[in-house]
Amino acid sequence: MTVKISSTELRVGMYLHKLGGSWLKHPFLRNRFLLEDQNDIKRIIQAGIKEAWIDESRGLARELKQDTEQDQEQIDEPTTEELLAEKVKEEPVGSIEEEIQRARKFCNQAKEQVKEMFNEVRMGQSIDSEKIVPIVGEIETLVQRNASAILSVARLKTHDDYTYMHSIAVCALMISLAHHLKLDEEKTRLAGIGGLMHDLGKALMPADILQKPGKLTDAEFVTVKKHPKAGATVLQQNGAELAVVDIALHHHEKVNGSGYPDGLAGDEISLLSRMAAICDVYDAVTSERPYKKAWEPAAALQAMAKWEGHFDKKIFATFVKSVGIYPVGALVRLSNKRLAVVVEPNASSLLKPKVKAFFSITAKAAIPVKVIDLAAASCQVTIEGPENSDKWGFKELERFWQ
Ligand SMILES: [Fe+2]
Numbered sequence: 001m002t003v004k005i006s007s008t009e010l011r012v013g014m015y016l017h018k019l020g021g022s023w024l025k026h027p028f029l030r031n032r033f034l035l036e037d038q039n040d041i042k043r044i045i046q047a048g049i050k051e052a053w054i055d056e057s058r059g060l061a062r063e064l065k066q067d068t069e070q071d072q073e074q075i076d077e078p079t080t081e082e083l084l085a086e087k088v089k090e091e092p093v094g095s096i097e098e099e100i101q102r103a104r105k106f107c108n109q110a111k112e113q114v115k116e117m118f119n120e121v122r123m124g125q126s127i128d129s130e131k132i133v134p135i136v137g138e139i140e141t142l143v144q145r146n147a148s149a150i151l152s153v154a155r156l157k158t159h160d161d162y163t164y165m166h167s168i169a170v171c172a173l174m175i176s177l178a179h180h181l182k183l184d185e186e187k188t189r190l191a192g193i194g195g196l197m198h199d200l201g202k203a204l205m206p207a208d209i210l211q212k213p214g215k216l217t218d219a220e221f222v223t224v225k226k227h228p229k230a231g232a233t234v235l236q237q238n239g240a241e242l243a244v245v246d247i248a249l250h251h252h253e254k255v256n257g258s259g260y261p262d263g264l265a266g267d268e269i270s271l272l273s274r275m276a277a278i279c280d281v282y283d284a285v286t287s288e289r290p291y292k293k294a295w296e297p298a299a300a301l302q303a304m305a306k307w308e309g310h311f312d313k314k315i316f317a318t319f320v321k322s323v324g325i326y327p328v329g330a331l332v333r334l335s336n337k338r339l340a341v342v343v344e345p346n347a348s349s350l351l352k353p354k355v356k357a358f359f360s361i362t363a364k365a366a367i368p369v370k371v372i373d374l375a376a377a378s379c380q381v382t383i384e385g386p387e388n389s390d391k392w393g394f395k396e397l398e399r400f401w402q
Contacts, residue, residue, distance in 0.1 A: 004053050005062050010041045015059030019044065020051030028189065034059055043186075096328070096344045099149035100402060103142055107153050107168060110135050114164040114196070121203040127238045136192040139168065140175050147176045148345050152328035155297075156398060157287050163202060163210070166283055171195035173279035173323070174272075180322040181275075181315070187243075191272050194247030197240070198276050201231025201248060213290035225260050228252055243272055251276040256309030274312040278304070278319050281311075297327045298386035325350045326383065328401050331394070333384045334372075337361040339392065341400040346375045351383060356400045359392070369400070 002017050010016075014035050019028075028040070032055075035041060044052065054062065093099065117132050142150040154169035174195030178188040202210060205227050209220045216224060232249035250264060250273035257265030259277075269277075281304065288294040295303070301320055304311065324345040326332055332340055332355060340355035352375035360367050372381055389397055 001057060002053050002055050003062060004051055007041075007045050007049050007052050009062055010035060010044065010052055010054070011060055011063070012036060012038055012041070013060035014062070015055040015057075016052060017055040018053040019049050020053075028185070093145045096146060096149060099142075099146035100153060100328075102145075103150040103153040104402070106138060106142060106150075107165065110138070110168055111161050111164040114167050115161070118163065118200070118203040121200055121234055127234075129238065132196070133193060135168075136171060136175075136189070136196055139172050139196075140188070140192060143172055143175045143179065147172075147179075147322070148324065148328045151176065151323060152401065155283065155286055155294075155329065159211075159290060162287065162289070163199065166287065167196050167199060169283040169287075170198055170276065170279045173283060173319075174275060176322045177275050177279060177315070177319050180318050187272070190241060190243040190247075191275060193240070194244045194272055194276060195279060197231070197235060197244060198247050198251045198280060199227065199231065200234055201227035201229065204230045204234070211290075215291065225252075228261050243270070246270050247273050247276045249273075251280050253277065254310045255312050258309065269312075271315075274315055275319075278311050278316055282319070282323065293390050296386045296388060297323065297330050298325050298332075299388070301325060302386075321350070324353070326353050326386070329398065331387045331389045331397060333361070333387045335380075335382045335384055338367070338381075339387055340372065341397050343371070343401045349375055355383075358400065359394075 004020075007020075012035050015032070016035055017032055028043075054060075056062070094102070113131055113135060117127055120127060139150065150172045151169070154165060154172050157165040157169075171192050172195070174191040175188060178191040183191065202224075205224055209216065209223055212220070228249050228251065232245045235245045235248050247270075250262065250269055253259035253262065253264045253269045253273060254277070255266050255269065255274070257263050282297075282300060285295045285300045285303070286297050301323070305316065305320075326342045327345055328342055330342045332342060334340055334355070334357060336357075337360065338357040339359040339361060340357040342353045343356050344354040346352050346354070354371065354373045354375075356369050356371055358366060358369045373379060374381060374383065
């Protein structure tokens with residue numbers, strides 16, 4: 001049974017079912033877990049959370065007091081989504097194909113919830129953080145299970161779901177980067193929430209400008225540049241933490257001080273906002289838009305590395321490791337004159353992923369698809385470099401890895 005108790009009554013061994021108050025201020029990514037550390041209880045109290053629900057069938061029951069009236073309340077049964085999310089956490093990690101399927105299912109569901117959040121903001125309503133922040137927890141679980149799977153799926157966008165999938169993608173990139181930077185759980189949580197919320201201010205920008213299928217005029221660009229401040233204001237009004245507000249406000253700053261809205265430079269930009277600047281641009285350039293083709297991930301990383309003064313170099317170097325030079329879906333040219341699509345990155349050797357070769361460059365013709373593990377000891381084939389799918393007129397390369 002689930003009962004509501006005061007946070008001060010929490011004890012190690014209790015199973016936390018839900019925390020009271022705004023999710024945007026919670027110290028954990030997950031609502032539900034077994035309290036095993038006294039410090040976690042301290043963090044709940046320090047975060048100003050007054051109430052918590054515990055599941056007495058999964059952990060210690062509350063200590064009954066004779067002299068006070070127990071505040072007992074049965075709460076709603078978990079939703080199907082919540083049960084699914086718990087199951088995802090507990091299931092053993094599957095093959096890359098299975099994890100891609102899992103990530104796809106999740107993204108289809110989550111993008112609808114992100115869309116709702118944008119609509120709520122557009123209509124001047126408050127953000128239903130109960131629905132939104134658990135998404136960040138699920139994304140973290142997916143990143144932990146197989147970062148390549150969720151990052152590759154989130155890169156695929158359509159014209160209609162661009163903004164929502166971009167939010168999910170930046171959230172996943174931020175969490176993966178936070179893991180590689182070895183940030184603690186609290187910073188990782190803030191990185192994820194900030195990633196999901198970074199462009200919320202776009203909900204308040206005129207739709208015709210955001211969806212314009214061409215280059216923006218100077219005047220239109222001036223308008224769009226207002227989205228960081230608009231987003232930060234909305235988040236502040238919704239009680240988001242300072243670090244999350246800061247990501248929304250400063251994800252377009254550049255380390256040389258030429259960014260907007262405040263022209264901050266170097267360390268004046270918070271670590272999380274410097275991370276967000278990289279994740280945001282990478283996802284934007286590797287996604288297809290009405291007015292431009294998607295860049296191949298490796299080509300995007302190469303180009304971004306050359307943009308002097310734009311990004312924090314140290315963070316960028318770690319970012320490259322976190323996404324991999326040749327992530328799932330990247331088109332590459334092999335030394336045996338074949339074109340191939342990366343189907344599984346190799347964590348210990350970024351240049352030797354598993355690929356599916358499907359096209360002969362010399363014969364200029366499709367060949368029977370062959371899986372090649374470039375890291376296999378017997379394999380003589382290497383990657384010569386990234387290839388541009390447009391140059392070859394290839395369509396739907398996703399079929400090789402989805
Ligand atoms: Fe933005």
